[in-house]
Amino acid sequence: MILLAPWELLLLMFANFFSRATCMTVGPRSSMGFETCYCLSWRVAVEANNAQAWRTVPAQCVLYVENYMLGGQYNKDLDVVIEQISTYLNGIVAAGDGKDAWVLDIDDTCLSNLLYYQGKRFGGDPWDPSAFKSWAQRGLCPPIPAVLRLYSRLVQGGFKVFLLTGRDEEALGVSTAENLHAWGFVGYERLILRGPAYRGQSAVGFKSSMRKQLVEEGYRIRGNVGDQWSDLQGDFIGDRIFKIPNPMYFVP
């Protein structure tokens, strides 16, 4: 038997109560419970695009984001988004003319940079372009399995898939193509990276221009999937947009 003083039992029950994601707005707060509640609110604000132009994960939420990304909730969130996409897909068919298109982002949509961001305190550290370039040039990003399954379904369903990324074409074109191929992202219609003419342009501007071109070529963008709102805003966004969760960084 293990002997517990009444206060020890109370403490255990108290800790359990506060970790049950109950965020009392009045009364005593344990520091842990308070921060978890705030950080969950912040994460939802990011996903709903209420929080904009943030540069790093708030200091008090770094541990929360680590736990979110590694503890299972991130994967659960991904599953639910892919479930929503599947439901939508069940209601549409690709016409025989080969013009039904889907646009998918790459970073943290098709391929995961979680291993990279693990070394950047899950977004607690500021954006580091040269370190990210080195990482991406290695071409070792694993896929996000739920998105890879979606990708395969799209290709097999006769949709033309366009992979549209803000990655620099010159620096990362080869490694990106190889990285995608190694994990089975094959059979896409086109891989569109940022060419020299679009360097320095906002993600919304660049991606809108690229989608405009697709529409001018006669493609109908039936769906558009990305982890950043800048993937999903601007012109020719498509019939339906889907936001993949990402609380680690914000691309304007």
Add this chain to the structure above:
Amino acid sequence: MILLAPWELLLLMFANFFSRATCMTVGPRSSMGFETCYCLSWRVAVEANNAQAWRTVPAQCVLYVENYMLGGQYNKDLDVVIEQISTYLNGIVAAGDGKDAWVLDIDDTCLSNLLYYQGKRFGGDPWDPSAFKSWAQRGLCPPIPAVLRLYSRLVQGGFKVFLLTGRDEEALGVSTAENLHAWGFVGYERLILRGPAYRGQSAVGFKSSMRKQLVEEGYRIRGNVGDQWSDLQGDFIGDRIFKIPNPMYFVP
């Protein structure tokens, strides 16, 4: 002293572990932990507008939504959205010409229907237009305090506030105006309800038409706040949109 068998202590620790919002994707799952993780994912999908056209809260999430609405996290989420709006407001000023406008939705944005939805299993029951009409005609909706504070700041800051609601003008015009007045929603520029010409039109269509009219009158919509994505989509949505949380119902 309280005597605990080792298995009792283990059970307590186990319960604590699973209630820590840790959603293991492999390994054992407690039923409670699993549902909480799923329902959180579902709620985030609603806020990010990935989940669309849902008719009721999923049966397994009714208790989760009740706990979310009453347990404090909803209020915490509201605070964080209002914080984001405040940050945005700090960077803009109303010009002296009286044409800087904000558009605010009413139901579950300015006024709360939580008491009504408590009787509808927090959205677990389907939409009941006649019961809702009776509720709204009583004019007893309390305000959402955080939004009332925002409202006051907007009016005092020289912005013209337009309250734009899909509520029927004929049936609910008087009770709505009185309800707003009773709680201190005074000094707005215009209360816009759904007139007979717009009955049966989608919320996006009706609200777009109303905003178009404002823009034609020379107003600049600096911000647009609503609990439904249909408040925030369509034409003339404004310089910046803010999504107020609401996992209880979806207005197409």
